[in-house]
Amino acid sequence: MEKRLSSPWDRVQAARSAGRPTARAFIEAMLTDFTPLCGDRRFGEDSAVLAGPARLHGKPLMVVGLEKGVDTKDKIAHNFGSAQPEGYRKSLRLMKQAEKFRLPLLCLVDTSGAYCGIGAEERGQGQAIAENLTTLMGLQTPVVSVLIGEGGSGGALALAVADRVWMLENAVYSVISPEGCASILWKDPAKTREAAKSLRLTAEDLRGFGVIERIFPEEPGLFAQLAGALEETFAELSRLETADLLEARYLKYRKLGAGIT
Amino acid sequence: MSIFKKGLFKRPNVPLESQEGAPEAALPEDGLWLRCGRCKSMLLSAELAQNAQVCPKCGAHFHLGARQRIAGIVDQGSFQELFADVAAGDPLDFPGYGAKLEKARRQSGEIEAVVCGRARIQDRPLALFAMDPGFMMGSMGCAVGEKIARLFEFALEQRLPVLGFTVSGGARMQEGILSLMQMAKVSGAVRRFGEAGLLYVCVLTDPTTGGVTASFAMEADVTLAEPGALIGFAGPRVIEQTIRQRLPQGFQTAEFLLEKGFVDRIVDRRAQREEIGRLLRLYGEADAWKKG
Known part of the structure; x- marks a missing residue:
């Protein structure tokens, strides 16, 4: 039995760890013929989003990933995985291509959150994310999102409205960072660990809530296991009638938080 | 050097509420009177209620x-x-x-x-x-x-x-x-x-x-x-x-x-x-x- 990280704060640190594979590593290990495409055709290119067509076990699909970068220079080039509105609009453009060409869509999510700055607000960060949400809700092709590291709030959700949402064992997914929660709610940065626990952001927590379906252990053979699961799932989802696929996707989200009176 | 320090590393110390266009409040002076947070006019709370909580003097929307x-x-x-x-x-x-x-x-x-x-x-x-x-x-x-x-x-x-x-x-x-x-x-x-x-x-x-x-x-x-x-x-x-x-x-x-x-x-x-x-x-x- 390998050592498993126990505390939620350990998970947060693991999810952010510098040595962790980023979206590019998953693409290189699982896919072939990856052809990255650029630009949102509205404003510019955003390298925080790494996306384009590729093959999974020989079959074509569209992959859209949030890429944090690996060394300092690379991280700066990818803006540490925090997308600007143009990054979400670039992903939107390729999601619509996936629909047009009947390619399944694979999203790889790893971001501390959507970029927060003057330009991002000027160009409508909120509107860009919102448009991804409505588009993914009705996108007429199978969608699987895998949270491979950090799932930071709306910036992660913009690529994670999917038929299946999966998480790596040490990935985290939260409405706010533990630091943000501790400082806003308790005005006390020292309570970050407690916030990490209270936010229930681990893969097991999220599976318990029905937000994700499956957890992939971080052990040798992970890439092959994930690739196998993706192939099987895309094949299964591709056999469904589009109307049934979309109805099931809608109901999956519709029931979250509906059990209240 | 000092400009560099101020611009990049110093945390903002002026609260945003002081900015024009940022949210203002109608500040209660007592139960009956309020003060507009923008134009500082004294307003009767009844007068404000009749005006959809909009300051009749400056148009601030509360x-x-x-x-x-x-x-x-x-x-x-x-x-x-x-x-x-x-x-x-x-x-x-x-x-x-x-x-x-x-x-x-x-x-x-x-x-x-x-x-x-x-x-x-x-x-x-x-x-x-x-x-x-x-x-x-x-x-x-x-x-x-x-x-x-x-x-x-x-x-x-x-x-x-x-x-x-x-x-x-x-x-x-x-x-x-x-x-x-x-x-x-x-x-x-x-x-x-x-x-x-x-x-x-x-x-x-x-x-x-x-x-x-x-x-x-x-x-x-x-x-x-x-x-x-x-x-x-x-x-x-x-x-x-x-x-x-x-x-x-x-x-x-x-x-x-x-x-x-x-x-x-x-x-x-x-x-x-x-x-x-x-x-x-x-x-x-x-x-x-x-x-x-």
Whole structure:
């Protein structure tokens, strides 16, 4: 039995760890013929989003990933995985291509959150994310999102409205960072660990809530296991009638938080 | 060197509330009198209530409770509330949340941060939701998402237009990831509603931020905003702390969003009933062409 990280704060640190594979590593290990495409055709290119067509076990699909970068220079080039509105609009453009060409869509999510700055607000960060949400809700092709590291709030959700949402064992997914929660709610940065626990952001927590379906252990053979699961799932989802696929996707989200009176 | 230090590394020390265009409050002087937070005029609270909580001297729009807002915009006696009993639980068993909810309920007299229903405006039927700034500053948890999703489903079934008023600090962090999921849930309902050719008008009021901005506040066919309202994805304080510089005057105001192309029209609260009535007729009478 390998050592498993126990505390939620350990998970947060693991999810952010510098040595962790980023979206590019998953693409290189699982896919072939990856052809990255650029630009949102509205404003510019955003390298925080790494996306384009590729093959999974020989079959074509569209992959859209949030890429944090690996060394300092690379991280700066990818803006540490925090997308600007143009990054979400670039992903939107390729999601619509996936629909047009009947390619399944694979999203790889790893971001501390959507970029927060003057330009991002000027160009409508909120509107860009919102448009991804409505588009993914009705996108007429199978969608699987895998949270491979950090799932930071709306910036992660913009690529994670999917038929299946999966998480790596040490990935985290939260409405706010533990630091943000501790400082806003308790005005006390020292309570970050407690916030990490209270936010229930681990893969097991999220599976318990029905937000994700499956957890992939971080052990040798992970890439092959994930690739196998993706192939099987895309094949299964591709056999469904589009109307049934979309109805099931809608109901999956519709029931979250509906059990209240 | 000192400029470098100031610009890049020093945290902002001037509170944003002092900025022009940022949210102001009507500050209570005593029970009867208030002072306008913008023009500093002394106002009678009764005078302010009669003027839809808009300063009669300078036009500053103060926060307005959901029920007052609805009462001021719909045809008298036409409002029928829907889903009134939908209430938040404490799905994460989050420290202190239960007590906070209790306090919000006691202070606001509401069960949750949004009021939904059907009504008429200038005799045209519609479904509407109004978020409440008095309930945890309109924060969006499961109950808020559930009520708004149900409203869009109801309006789709009844083929009614939807009018929304947003005011929100964003997703309710005490409900964690389930709050975030409400953005997806409501967006799905808005999409289905829109695909049926039905009209959604949203009025953004002060403040509209975070997860609400990144979902149903930005998904309307026609997006209106109240003058001076703060509207944004990230809150101004978070941005200032991230980029370590002061934000320009008027940043993230309704006027700024209009200029950047994210809002259709800025409409004074006192003119909204007329404006919305006109929009409902313009978008609801396409059949006129078939009738010749």
